[in-house]
Amino acid sequence: MFFILFLACSEKQDLPRKTEPNPLPYLGNMGIDHTIPPFRFLDQDSSWRSHKDFQNKVWITEFFFSTCPTICPIMNKQMHRLQNDFSGWDESLQLISFTINPSYDSPSILKEYAKKNKLSTKNWSFLTGVPEVQVHELGVKSFLVHAGKDEEEAGGYAHSGAFTLVDKSAHVRGVYQITGPSGAADENEYQRLKNDLENLLIYEYHLSPRKD
Secondary structure (H helix, E strand, O other): HHHHHHHHHHHHOOOOOOOOOOOOOOOOOOOOOEEEEOOOOOOOEEEEHHHHHHHOEEEEEEEOOOOOOHHHHHHHHHHHHHHHHHHOOOOOOEEEEEOOOOOOHHHHHHHHHHHHHOOOOOEEEEEEEOHHHHHHHHHHHHHOOOOOOEEEEEEEEEEOOOEEEOOEEEEEEEEOOOOOOOOOOOOHHHHHHHHHHHHHHHHHHHOOOOOO
């Protein structure tokens, strides 16, 4: 009898337990010291927006341009999907799209782009209004995604199809190749982003989605 009871207790102790996930890493050459620098852009409503306007929020960012004939429409479809999947978190989550062609993508162009593609700007900002070289540098050095002019590429620009996850302290916590080499959406990367974003909001910041 004692042996049977001991065996039962041992089996119970060996059952898997639900634990918190490991903390997300800090990306960039300087690790935790790598942060997004201050910035100031015009949004789709011609209002100046800076990093201070997005304080106390987690960011998902992309670098795109409105006339992109290849991966940008796919990227923004996935960004819109993410916005819907996290609709209860809109007070804690900010989506940001930096145009890499600011000479063409004026605030009015970006506003029309969002309207045409039925993209809600409730917690999604489309930013422009600074020199092109500065935007490209911001993408490469700060958000860890490629963005640059390339006349041989469709639309005249070469850029990453990735999203960057930034925490409330302006640290880069993840980069996700939302579009793969073929240009199609990468579902595995989308799910990885979704999972990491949930973990950051729930386990690191202890936030709960808003209930309507």
